[in-house]
Amino acid sequence: MPDPLYLVLYQIATQGKRSNMIEMLSAIMAYDPVIEPMHFMQMDVLKLRDKPAYQEVVNAFSELDVGAEEPNYPEFTCRLRQ
Numbered sequence: 001m002p003d004p005l006y007l008v009l010y011q012i013a014t015q016g017k018r019s020n021m022i023e024m025l026s027a028i029m030a031y032d033p034v035i036e037p038m039h040f041m042q043m044d045v046l047k048l049r050d051k052p053a054y055q056e057v058v059n060a061f062s063e064l065d066v067g068a069e070e071p072n073y074p075e076f077t078c079r080l081r082q
Contacts, residue, residue: 005033009042009064018053022060029061040066 002010008024011017043066047054058065 002038003033003036004028006036006038006042009039009046012053012057013042013046013049016050018050021053021057025057025061035063039064 005025005028008021008028012021043054043057043064046057047066047070
């Protein structure tokens, strides 16, 4: 079962629900959740789809940064590149 952090990151990264993303993440991050690989996978998707939104999240929560390398998804399995 996905945890609340994963669910919010999923909504931000894949559904474009960015209107109050920092507020939602602030509420969850206040509980100091354990950051799992599944959270970083959603951050990779966000980085591919919307770099400004990714940067806004990372500026607020540096622990969610996936690093400087560009995520590499095969074209035939991930059509998220803009």
